[in-house]
Amino acid sequence: MRPIHRLTSTLxxxxxxxxxxxIIEVSAFIYFSRIKGFASLNSVRRYEYDPYRGYRLRxxxxxxxxxxxxxxxxxxxxxxxxxxxxxxxxxxxxxxxAYGMSASGVFGTYTVSNNExxxxxxxxxxxxxxxxxxxxxxxxxxxxxxxxxxxxxxNQELLAYQPDMVIxxxxxxxxxxxxxTRKRLQTSYEADHIQxxxxxxxxxxxKHIFSYLGTKSWFGFAVVLSLERIxxxxxxxxxxxxxxxxxxxxxxxxxxxxxxxxxxNVVLLKNEKITPVVLLQPELALFQDKKFTAAEEDLxxxxxxxxxxxxxxxxxxxxxxxxxxxxxxxxEYQFMFLDLRNVFKDLKEEAYIDYVHLSPPGARHLAExxxxxxxxxxxxxxxx
Numbered sequence: 415m416r417p418i419h420r421l422t423s424t425l426x427x428x429x430x431x432x433x434x435x436x437i438i439e440v441s442a443f444i445y446f447s448r449i450k451g452f453a454s455l456n457s458v459r460r461y462e463y464d465p466y467r468g469y470r471l472r473x474x475x476x477x478x479x480x481x482x483x484x485x486x487x488x489x490x491x492x493x494x495x496x497x498x499x500x501x502x503x504x505x506x507x508x509x510x511x512a513y514g515m516s517a518s519g520v521f522g523t524y525t526v527s528n529n530e531x532x533x534x535x536x537x538x539x540x541x542x543x544x545x546x547x548x549x550x551x552x553x554x555x556x557x558x559x560x561x562x563x564x565x566x567x568x569n570q571e572l573l574a575y576q577p578d579m580v581i582x583x584x585x586x587x588x589x590x591x592x593x594x595t596r597k598r599l600q601t602s603y604e605a606d607h608i609q610x611x612x613x614x615x616x617x618x619x620x621k622h623i624f625s626y627l628g629t630k631s632w633f634g635f636a637v638v639l640s641l642e643r644i645x646x647x648x649x650x651x652x653x654x655x656x657x658x659x660x661x662x663x664x665x666x667x668x669x670x671x672x673x674x675x676x677x678x679n680v681v682l683l684k685n686e687k688i689t690p691v692v693l694l695q696p697e698l699a700l701f702q703d704k705k706f707t708a709a710e711e712d713l714x715x716x717x718x719x720x721x722x723x724x725x726x727x728x729x730x731x732x733x734x735x736x737x738x739x740x741x742x743x744x745x746e747y748q749f750m751f752l753d754l755r756n757v758f759k760d761l762k763e764e765a766y767i768d769y770v771h772l773s774p775p776g777a778r779h780l781a782e783x784x785x786x787x788x789x790x791x792x793x794x795x796x797x798x
């Protein structure tokens with residue numbers, strides 16, 4: 415009787431575990447697909463690994479109005495590599511502001527859809543202004559990207575799309591660093607891969623197992639998502655790193671880092687007969703002519719609560735220095751540069767949804783401002 419009793423107990427245990435796992439899996443499925451809006455496990459992750467850039471946008475990602483095309487662009491419609499005759503193609507590059515990131519965390523939740531981004535409004539504006547030509551604006555921005563990522567991305571993929579113009583919208587991610595070492599280019603995702611490949615650990619193996627399960631199971635995805643959130647960087651630590659140092663050293667550091675990358679991006683495009691446009695992005699904490707709404711005043715208070723002491727003054731000092739240096743570079747290499755610090759001075763609505771990301775009215779206002787400035791460049795290109 416004992417063996418039978420033992421077998422029965424074992425089978426009961428297995429059945430209990432199986433039923434529990436099924437309940438957990440179904441619960442996770444309902445939560446992520448019905449409540450959080452994930453379409454399927456094939457589209458739940460915004461990013462995927464890239465051997466050259468560290469990470470890239472995952473094709474076919476779709477959640478709450480945010481969609482990626484089959485080519486991995488923030489775009490609802492797919493893009494053909496070959497450009498149609500008579501089409502003027504613009505590529506927008508940058509980080510999360512150009513991408514059109516939604517707000518979350520301490521700033522509250524605000525979802526930005528594909529038809530509320532800078533590229534969407536710019537494409538619409540240009541097509542409305544022109545009755546003769548058609549325009550296409552491709553959003554190739556990736557949250558977290560620095561200027562050196564653009565150089566890699568252009569050579570790796572984007573030049574094949576034969577753009578007539580490339581617009582860079584940057585600033586927050588890497589323009590204000592006071593770290594002049596090459597270690598600044600070894601960002602967190604690269605450090606992770608180096609650790610896992612050169613010095614594998616049991617925890618690293620476990621991470622890969624759950625990463626795999628996260629593509630096959632909703633519960634596995636929940637575990638991976640939880641681990642990522644636990645590990646996620648804090649706003650305070652990142653900004654303390656970026657703005658720490660002697661501001662008087664900024665010019666020499668910028669010459670060897672961000673200015674060098676901007677110069678290389680511009681030279682590459684000019685050699686390919688492509689028009690470059692460089693933008694210095696607006697930020698909530700920059701001193702600007704816009705009269706903030708009550709909501710924006712609250713957002714600024716939240717941001718400063720999480721920044722280190724003196725952040726406001728240091729950021730504005732670094733922004734002015736960066737603007738002057740890029741303007742000097744633009745004169746030397748003959749490209750359009752726009753400092754967007756005061757781009758929202760005539761906008762009465764909220765331009766910001768958090769410390770740097772834009773509301774739909776903000777994105778539309780910036781896009782139309784940009785459109786009015788680049789139309790002469792476009793007309794000059796078409797006259798060639």
